[in-house]
Amino acid sequence: MxxxxxxxxxxxxxxxxxxxxxxxxxxxxxxxxxxxxxxAAKAGATEAVSLADSVxxxxxxxxxxxxxxxxxxxxxxxxxxxxxxxxxxxxxxxADCSTIDIATAREVAATASEAGYEMIDxxxxxxxxxxxxxxxxxxxxxxxxxxxxxxPVLAAMGRNVAHVGGPGxxxxxxxxxxxxxxxxIIAASEVFCLGEALGLDAQKLYDVLSTSTGQTRMMDTMxxxxxxxxxxxxxxxxxxxxxxxxxxxxxxxxxxxAADTGTSTPLGADAAALFRILCRNGGGELDCSAVYKLLxxxx
Ligand code: NAD
Numbered sequence: 001m002x003x004x005x006x007x008x009x010x011x012x013x014x015x016x017x018x019x020x021x022x023x024x025x026x027x028x029x030x031x032x033x034x035x036x037x038x039x040a041a042k043a044g045a046t047e048a049v050s051l052a053d054s055v056x057x058x059x060x061x062x063x064x065x066x067x068x069x070x071x072x073x074x075x076x077x078x079x080x081x082x083x084x085x086x087x088x089x090x091x092x093x094x095a096d097c098s099t100i101d102i103a104t105a106r107e108v109a110a111t112a113s114e115a116g117y118e119m120i121d122x123x124x125x126x127x128x129x130x131x132x133x134x135x136x137x138x139x140x141x142x143x144x145x146x147x148x149x150x151x152p153v154l155a156a157m158g159r160n161v162a163h164v165g166g167p168g169x170x171x172x173x174x175x176x177x178x179x180x181x182x183x184x185i186i187a188a189s190e191v192f193c194l195g196e197a198l199g200l201d202a203q204k205l206y207d208v209l210s211t212s213t214g215q216t217r218m219m220d221t222m223x224x225x226x227x228x229x230x231x232x233x234x235x236x237x238x239x240x241x242x243x244x245x246x247x248x249x250x251x252x253x254x255x256x257x258a259a260d261t262g263t264s265t266p267l268g269a270d271a272a273a274l275f276r277i278l279c280r281n282g283g284g285e286l287d288c289s290a291v292y293k294l295l296x297x298x299x
Contacts, residue, residue, distance in 0.1 A: 001025050002153055005058035005088070007051065007074050008098070009040040011240075012124070013064035015131040016097075016157045018043050022134075023156035030054035051077075055088040060153055063096045067249065068104035071096055075108045085115050093149050094119040097138070099178070099246075101253050102168040109142065109167040120146040121167065122154060123174035127242050129231075135159040139177075141170030175257055178250035181218055182271040182288070185247075188219040189292035196296075203228055224292030233287035241287030248275035248284070 001024045006017050009031045020027050021044045029040035030048040041047045048054030051074060055061050061084050063074055075094070077083030084094060094117050096105065105121045112119035120142030130136045136158035140147050147163040154161045164173045191214070195205040202225045210220060222241065223229035233241035251272035258265040274291060281299050283290045293299040 002059045003057055004028070004153065005030065005048070005054040005061045005084075005092075006040070006045065007031070007054060007061065007063045007084070008065035008070070009036045009045070010064070010066075011128050012097075012131050014039055014043065015128065016062070016064065016136075017045050018132075019134040019157045020153070021045065025153065025156065028054045028058065051083065052087040055084050055092070058088055058092045060093045060095065060150070061088050062153075063094075063098060065098050067098070068100040071098055071100050071104060071108060076111065085112050085117065088117070090116040092117065093146065095122045095150050095154070096120075097122050097124055099123045099174050099250055099253070100171060102171045102175070102257060105141070105171045106168040118143065118146045118149065119167075120150055121170035122150065123170050124158065125174065125177055126158070128240070131157070138162065139164050139170040139173040141165055141168050141172070171253075172257065175250060175254045178247065179254040179265065179268045179271070182247050182251045182254075182275065183267050184216045184218040185222060185224065185288055186271055186274060186291055186295075188216060189224045189289070189295050192225045192292065193295050218289075222287065222289040224289040232289065234289055234292070238283075238286040238290040238293070240285070241289070243284065244275060244278050244286055244288045244290055245284035247288040248272070248279050251275055 003026045005028050007030045009017055009029050017027050017040055027045040028048050029045040030051050031037045037047050075083045075085050094112055109119045120140050122138045122140045124136040124138055126136040134157055137160040138154045138158045140163045151161050206228050223232045224234050226234045254268050255272050278291050278294050283299055
């Protein structure tokens with residue numbers, strides 16, 4: 001069992017910590033939000049008094065913070081050596097599970113490597129429900145050694161732990177997945193709007209689509225029309241789930257990656273634009289399936 005420092009115990013981090021504790025690991029938690037930290041302590045983690053305090057005796061450091069700038073802040077600190085790099089023992093394995101831009105992931109991994117650390121990027125899919133159930137998918141970028149070292153710990157939080165390539169390739173895989181998911185939830189939303197306009201019963205439409213070629217997991221798990229899929233966020237006023245603001249962020253990351261590589265992604269570009277409108281209309285804190293409300297004229 002490992003001594004793990006866990007930085008960022010928010011919507012995803014907290015249930016991930018619960019699963020690490022349940023598997024017998026020791027967890028020292030750190031978060032800039034006192035409320036989030038108190039929840040982690042309630043779950044059985046030790047509250048660190050500072051970032052440095054959380055990592056000084058760690059065998060593995062896991063980070064789960066919102067964006068690239070937060071990842072940069074926790075690993076590099078203010079002056080470049082005042083973060084996890086510099087304070088964690090050189091033998092500690094560093095794993096960033098946040099979803100961030102590929103360039104930052106590679107830059108931080110290179111700085112860690114120069115300082116003598118093994119670091120992987122290991123973003124996840126599965127959302128808060130998958131984090132709670134311990135069924136996340138981890139997409140790991142980094143060396144084979146880093147992957148093999150991380151695997152048993154990641155397996156306590158997820159069902160699928162995949163090594164997808166070198167540094168940054170975990171983030172690249174995650175960005176591809178979320179571009180697919182973002183386009184799919186818009187497709188499902190448009191289709192149910194069209195179905196209604198054509199006088200179709202939404203339940204009957206769903207029953208047929210879910211066994212036909214139009215089937216998509218986003219329609220099944222996050223059906224945007226209330227009353228069809230009991231566990232979908234649409235049945236609790238679109239409480240997330242996966243926030244529209246995070247989807248907008250990830251679709252933006254996909255568009256930056258497309259621009260950097262000269263790739264044509266017209267549907268990805270439209271999806272990014274639509275989610276930006278959803279956020280501007282006040283839907284950023286709602287589940288991403290609230291894009292249906294926008295298309296339906298309710299937001
Ligand atoms: P969140 O905002 O609920 O949690 C992030 C936590 O990080 C917060 O508690 C915040 O206080 C903390 N934090 C920020 N800066 C910090 C710092 N400098 N030091 C210590 N703590 C700091 O976000 P979340 O939903 O848990 O998402 C985290 C990451 O996981 C994001 O990159 C997101 O894109 C990704 N993700 C989220 C989901 C989801 O369904 N929510 C699914 C897959 C991936």
